[in-house]
Amino acid sequence: MSLRAALFDQALRVEPQKPWPRIVVDExxxxxxxxxxHAGDVTxxxxxxxxxxxxxxxxxxxxxxxxxxxxxxxxxxxxSVGATHAPALRLERTVREMVGLVPEGCPDDRPWLDHSxxxxxxxxxxxxxxxxxxAPYPFLPAEGPPMHQIPVGPVHAGIIEPGHFRFTANGETVxxxxxxxxxxxxxxxxxxxGAEIERAARIAGRVSGDSTxxxxxxxxxxxxxxxxxxxxRRAAWLRALMAEIERVAxxxxxxxxxxxxxxxxxxxxxxxxxxERVLRAADTAxxxxxxxxxxxxxxxxxxxxxxxxxxxxxxAVRAVFPRLVTLYDTTASLQNRTxxxxxxxxxxxxxxxxxxxxxRGAGRRFDSRRLPGxxxxxxLRFDVPVREEGDVDARVWIRILEIGExxxxxxxxxxxxxxxxxxxxxxxxxxxxxGVAMVEAFRxxxxxxxxxxxxxxxxxxxxxxxxxxxxxxxEAAIAYNIVADFPLLxxxxxxxxxxxxx
Amino acid sequence: MPKFLIESxxxxxxxxxxxxxxxxxxxxxxxxLDAAAHRRLGRSLAIREVDAGSCNGCELEIHAxxxxxYDLERFGLxxxxxxxxxxxxxVTGPVTLNMREALIRTHAATPDPKWVVxxxxxxxxxxxxxxxxxxxxxxxxxVPVDLHIRGCPPxxxxxxxxLIALVDKSA
Numbered sequence: 001m002s003l004r005a006a007l008f009d010q011a012l013r014v015e016p017q018k019p020w021p022r023i024v025v026d027e028x029x030x031x032x033x034x035x036x037x038h039a040g041d042v043t044x045x046x047x048x049x050x051x052x053x054x055x056x057x058x059x060x061x062x063x064x065x066x067x068x069x070x071x072x073x074x075x076x077x078x079x080s081v082g083a084t085h086a087p088a089l090r091l092e093r094t095v096r097e098m099v100g101l102v103p104e105g106c107p108d109d110r111p112w113l114d115h116s117x118x119x120x121x122x123x124x125x126x127x128x129x130x131x132x133x134x135a136p137y138p139f140l141p142a143e144g145p146p147m148h149q150i151p152v153g154p155v156h157a158g159i160i161e162p163g164h165f166r167f168t169a170n171g172e173t174v175x176x177x178x179x180x181x182x183x184x185x186x187x188x189x190x191x192x193x194g195a196e197i198e199r200a201a202r203i204a205g206r207v208s209g210d211s212t213x214x215x216x217x218x219x220x221x222x223x224x225x226x227x228x229x230x231x232x233r234r235a236a237w238l239r240a241l242m243a244e245i246e247r248v249a250x251x252x253x254x255x256x257x258x259x260x261x262x263x264x265x266x267x268x269x270x271x272x273x274x275x276e277r278v279l280r281a282a283d284t285a286x287x288x289x290x291x292x293x294x295x296x297x298x299x300x301x302x303x304x305x306x307x308x309x310x311x312x313x314x315x316a317v318r319a320v321f322p323r324l325v326t327l328y329d330t331t332a333s334l335q336n337r338t339x340x341x342x343x344x345x346x347x348x349x350x351x352x353x354x355x356x357x358x359x360r361g362a363g364r365r366f367d368s369r370r371l372p373g374x375x376x377x378x379x380l381r382f383d384v385p386v387r388e389e390g391d392v393d394a395r396v397w398i399r400i401l402e403i404g405e406x407x408x409x410x411x412x413x414x415x416x417x418x419x420x421x422x423x424x425x426x427x428x429x430x431x432x433x434x435g436v437a438m439v440e441a442f443r444x445x446x447x448x449x450x451x452x453x454x455x456x457x458x459x460x461x462x463x464x465x466x467x468x469x470x471x472x473x474x475e476a477a478i479a480y481n482i483v484a485d486f487p488l489l490x491x492x493x494x495x496x497x498x499x500x501x502x
Numbered sequence: 503m504p505k506f507l508i509e510s511x512x513x514x515x516x517x518x519x520x521x522x523x524x525x526x527x528x529x530x531x532x533x534x535l536d537a538a539a540h541r542r543l544g545r546s547l548a549i550r551e552v553d554a555g556s557c558n559g560c561e562l563e564i565h566a567x568x569x570x571x572y573d574l575e576r577f578g579l580x581x582x583x584x585x586x587x588x589x590x591x592x593v594t595g596p597v598t599l600n601m602r603e604a605l606i607r608t609h610a611a612t613p614d615p616k617w618v619v620x621x622x623x624x625x626x627x628x629x630x631x632x633x634x635x636x637x638x639x640x641x642x643x644x645v646p647v648d649l650h651i652r653g654c655p656p657x658x659x660x661x662x663x664x665l666i667a668l669v670d671k672s673a
Binding site: 327 | 506507510516551552553554555556557558559560561562563564565566568569570571581583584585595596598599600601602603604608629630631633634635636637654655657
């Protein structure tokens, strides 16, 4: 019997969550799940809390089935999963500071998103007043005579998001990198509480601007599951069209930017022009360059009047991009920077459940468009490229190959787009109705959980960006590389700060 | 590669004509630029971008200003890596409380005369994040702002219109 089935058998209660169940378990089975995660039987896909209980979403990769476990915490504590399974560590630190539940046995009791600036503690729990003057943060030590530290951020040199990186280096070689994130924490999950569904969807679309379509789809799926409706078929296809356009635009930007960080600016220039072409097609087709707020619970807010601009964009990218790929592949000085740099151990990618180019560049085959899967990807033909090397080059190649796959899918969608309505009314749903969803953003799988209040509002929500399980892996992948290769490695991951910090 | 580069050199430039300066921006800027600053800086301004809590949507469009189509540098405007080299701080986001001090320090590190451009709807009043415990609620709440460029996110053209107004006024 699979661990998922075994845990389900031991459920104290089954809660009304769609489409995958949420079960309440006792401490023993909570701990059993932690050992199952450690053994690799299931993958941790989210861990979050609310007053009095903590939830953990497990993914069975072979079947794409998801199971959410809930542990009631009458004493305000729960057994730490992070003590057994390191990917849970930052999530448990977040539960502690946001909700006030204490992970017992968690080896790291430092705050994570809470920099002591909000004037309140436990914003998702009892929200008690707290000092707001900022607290010093104890970084992990790295000791020895030749070591020196390099602090970087939160304000970086480029046009990028804020985060702090603390390098300890021995000469040029990075001995330890520690990230400190949380700078762009906007309190999104608290804003969701009590928000009308429409307003909440706008907020979900701004979890990470570059993945606005994917996050909007995930949020819409979760709300629709909770409310017991399905979007019209045409809407599902249009969502996929937008999602693939978003993927192409981001991958083009990243391929150019990675090469630029290796001082090969001609790629940035060329890819930048192609990216602009894609965004303009999106603007013409859907009325917004990033397609923000175009996917809404119940369907889509903008119909595709004329497929021609999108078809033309596909042809334009196809006309130029293969030459850029050849340029990338035949420039030895560029390959010299990307090949073998920032290698991520495939075992770590698997353990952290890393998605997207990070996971698939290091041998992890998972793609949530395949499993669990959602329409219309069940009828679209596409390959999921995988590389085993785990280096910067592999992550660039995954993007290159995925651009090709996405263009193929865009053509299939344009050819097979069903007719009919694009939006249905979203009913208020039953009070306490819950829905979960997993959707593939360009970075990898995102997870959403929502609970409705029965009056057309969100009672509570949790959103987990793909970056959450990718950020910690940068710390591992940079070890024993030189400091100067960090921008290259960081760009090849391109994790979202905003999506992580919420 | 040589073939590729030669072709790029011989091809007509991809850069598009500049949009006119934004009228609202010109009016807003009328108040804040003095003649001495114009004389000293001319039309050349260095911009330091500071993300103070944006969703990264604004950053994507600000990035686009550097591409061959919009080519911001032809107007004498360029992005620099340090606030100490900057004349303009371009700030995005609702200013999270976690970023508040970093923004204040970046502003303090920018030499006078300096201008602050707040970019995006959430930089104006918090946008969709207004009312959160974790934000200051707009750039104005933390440092004085000279020019607002609206949009969620503003398109590169809207950004250009605002920035051209800035150089026109300061020239």
